Amino acid sequence: MDACHDILRTVFGYPAFRGPQQAIVEHVAEGGDALVLMPTGGGKSLCYQIPAIARQQAGHGITLVISPLIALMHDQVGALHEAGVSAAFLNSTLTGDEAYQIEQQLLRGEITLLYAAPERVSNARFLALLDSLFERGKLGLFAIDEAHCVSQWGHDFRPDYRNLTVLHERYPGIPRIALTATADDLTRADILERLQLEDARAFVSSFDRPNxxxxxxxxxxxxxxxxxxxxxxxxxxxxxxxxxxxxxxxxxxxxxxxxxxxxxxxxxxxxxxxxxxxxxxxxxxxxxxxxxxxxxxxxxxxxxxxxxxxxxxxxxxxxxxxxxxxxxxxxxxxxxxxxxxxxxxxxxxxxxxxxxxxxxxxxxxxxxxxxxxxxxxxxxxxxxxxxxxxxxxxxxxxxxxxxxxxxEIWDGTDAARKLLSTIYRIQQMSGISFGAGHLMDIVRGKKTDKVAQFGHDTLSTFGLGASFSETQLRGVLRQLIATGAVGLHKVAMDNGHSFDTLELTEGSRAVLKGEVQVGLRESASGPAERKSKRSARLGAVVKAPIALDSEALLRYSALKAWRAEVAKEHNLPAYVIFHDATLAAIAQRAPQSLDDLQGISGIGAKKLEAYAHEVLRVVSLQ
Incomplete structure (x- = not known):
């Protein structure tokens, strides 16, 4: 862990681990399998990047990171380069010669983290490359990012993730870490089973994002x-x-x-x-x-x-x-x-x-x-x-x-029973079902052409819900549909379009009998008058992530402008160079020397070497 703490400080510029990061890093760096559930913004990437560097320094070889998006690979590799870490990706944006050069670097042990999409992992050429690294003892860690993609119960299922079991079967003994920000109990169990990580240690952070x-x-x-x-x-x-x-x-x-x-x-x-x-x-x-x-x-x-x-x-x-x-x-x-x-x-x-x-x-x-x-x-x-x-x-x-x-809460039970009773009576009278708008018109007593055409103004429930607003009735109907007390039936039209009609279900009975209460929130979300576009035309005020006085705010604004130029030169997002919080801390401290920059969160050794003099120059001009 001394090595991991040193990497955290000198490479990434952070003084201490956050939350469960230290326990995860220690477990994975020592060769343990892990399932990590950590909210977006919680620092998941450090949980495999630091063990990757530590394991390569200890002679265990490269880390393969399974990442689902080309754009993400590009930015993460760029961020690692900015921090002084040797990283690369293999994807369809590379020419054949570029891909060959990276493969040779891998075989020479010159790369610490390699990013690849799940589709590539089952490719015969790629597996042959991994075979060669494995035989030489140069495979150090597998990191499976966005691991919820492996589960059919997850919100972004990707069949190619199912093939990642090959990593465990073909390369036994190589530790694996699967990471995701979102998984309920069902999805979590599916991830463990599909990736054969049943024996992995699970690290479940708080899902809370209080900000x-x-x-x-x-x-x-x-x-x-x-x-x-x-x-x-x-x-x-x-x-x-x-x-x-x-x-x-x-x-x-x-x-x-x-x-x-x-x-x-x-x-x-x-x-x-x-x-x-x-x-x-x-x-x-x-x-x-x-x-x-x-x-x-x-x-x-x-x-x-x-x-x-x-x-x-x-x-x-x-x-x-x-x-x-x-x-x-x-x-x-x-x-x-x-x-x-x-x-x-x-x-x-x-x-x-x-x-x-x-x-x-x-x-x-x-x-x-x-x-x-x-x-x-x-x-x-x-x-x-x-x-x-x-x-x-x-x-x-x-x-x-x-x-x-x-x-404010109101009891929608009476309104719910009137809606259900009306659906029943429409069906009895007409033998067909109708949609939500027509139902609302009947219950609220609106004698539209359609209501009159079908004689629905003669129903005993016509106008019984006149005291309810359409917003209230739609809220009640929304809840009835959601709970299954009202069913939907699609009706095809001659023009190729279709619409949904409403039907009673088994779940309707309990509501009609008054055995189920329907409580709803009062609506308070009506549209308000648009604000004048005057302020938008005047331009946005520079906002800093921490409170800064007027002089510090000028320094912060100048630093952001300088960062934008550097990011454009490097073809990277600005935050890869420095986060806003780091720029704000610099602006607040108003450094006059290299020593003044030491200890500011987000400035590692490589970034200090690369940018310190320019940062000091920008600050001195304000």
Missing amino acids: IRYTIVEKKDATLQLLRFIEREHEGEAGIVYCQSRKKVEDMAQTLVDAGIKALPYHAGLDQKVRQTNQDRFLREDGIVMVATIAFGMGIDKPDVRFVAHLDMPKNIEGYYQETGRAGRDGLPAQAWMGYGLQDVVNQRRMIDESPAGEEFKQVMRGKLDALLGLAEATDCRRVRLLSYFGEPSQPCGNCDNCINPP
Whole structure:
């Protein structure tokens, strides 16, 4: 551990390990297998990078890191080079000659960490390379990042991860560390079984990210609600907005641009060069908002993402937690904002029901969706609910929307019974089912052309729910669908389109009899007036991660400008050179000499050698 502590200080520039890092590093460096569950931003990469360096120094050979994304490999290898560590990747971006040169470096023992995608691991040529290293005793460690991808119960299942059992079977005795930020008990057990890590030591960190404020609102005008959120709370700051469809991504990105917000689209349907350019801009420029499908985000290491917004409900809590965890990786205050509505529940239910998967899988997915809806509808602390899902007890956080502004609760049982009774009577009268909008019109007593056409204004329940708002009734119906008390049936139309109709289920009976109470939160999420774009036109104020006086803020701004130039020269994101927190600490200290830079977190020996004189020059000019 003395060697590992020395690597932490001199290579990475950190004075001490955080949380369980020390125990993990010690266990893996000594040759033990490990499963590591640690929240995004918790420092997972150091848990294998430090053992990799220590094991090579001790003569055990190279570390192979399984990483699912080319962009992530590039940035992590670049960050290691900045820290003075020999690292490389083998992927499709290399020419044949470049790949051959790296293979030769590996065989000569000149590389400490090699990054490769899971697809490459089952490649015969690559396995032959590993065979050669193994025979020479030059394989030191296997690190499997984003390990939840191996599980069918995880939120990002990738079949190629299943082939990683070859590492254990073909190279016995080589320690393995599997890492993920998100896995419930079911996913965790599947990871251990699929990767044959049953005997591995599990390190489960707290899932809590206390710097993230969770806010979930009911959709009324989602576009206006999102614009209000960004303009009022995160003007000029980096963020991610997740949408379910590609079209919605492009439309929302354009809407944000029209509102004076620097926004870019990202989805799998865009040209590869466009996707790469947009991702590079997001990583390398300040204040970009990326509007994306879930195709974007895994492995995004940008530390200063100040918010993650969901305009559509994810499939489950694991996906939600993984995606919101991309905010505030630097530990500074960040927000997770989500808008949800009845259509989200309908869409997610339909996707599960129409899936070609087996019934067991569908049941698990329904349970996961119900847990997410429970989080959305919760009237108590969001964080307590979220952590409870991962089996972690906690106390009310005082930092989520429900803790800050406790919602009013109303009893929706009577409204639920009226909705169910109306569905029953429609079926009895017409012999066919109808959708949510038509149901609302009947219960609220709105005599539309469609209501009159089918004679539904003569139903005994017509107008019985006139005292309820449509928002209230939609909230009740949303919960009935989520709990299975109302079923969905897809009806195909002659024009090729389809729509969902509502039906009673076995679960309807208990609600109709009054045996089940339906408690809901009062809605308080209506769209507000847009804020003037004046402040956006004036430009964003420079914000530092710690309190700085006016002179220190000038130094911080100058350091950021200098860092941007260096990052551009090196073709790396700015945070790979120095994190904002490191620049802020430099600006606060106002160093006059090399000695003054010693001990600032994030400045290792290589970076001190490479950048100290330039940093001192920039500081002296302010």
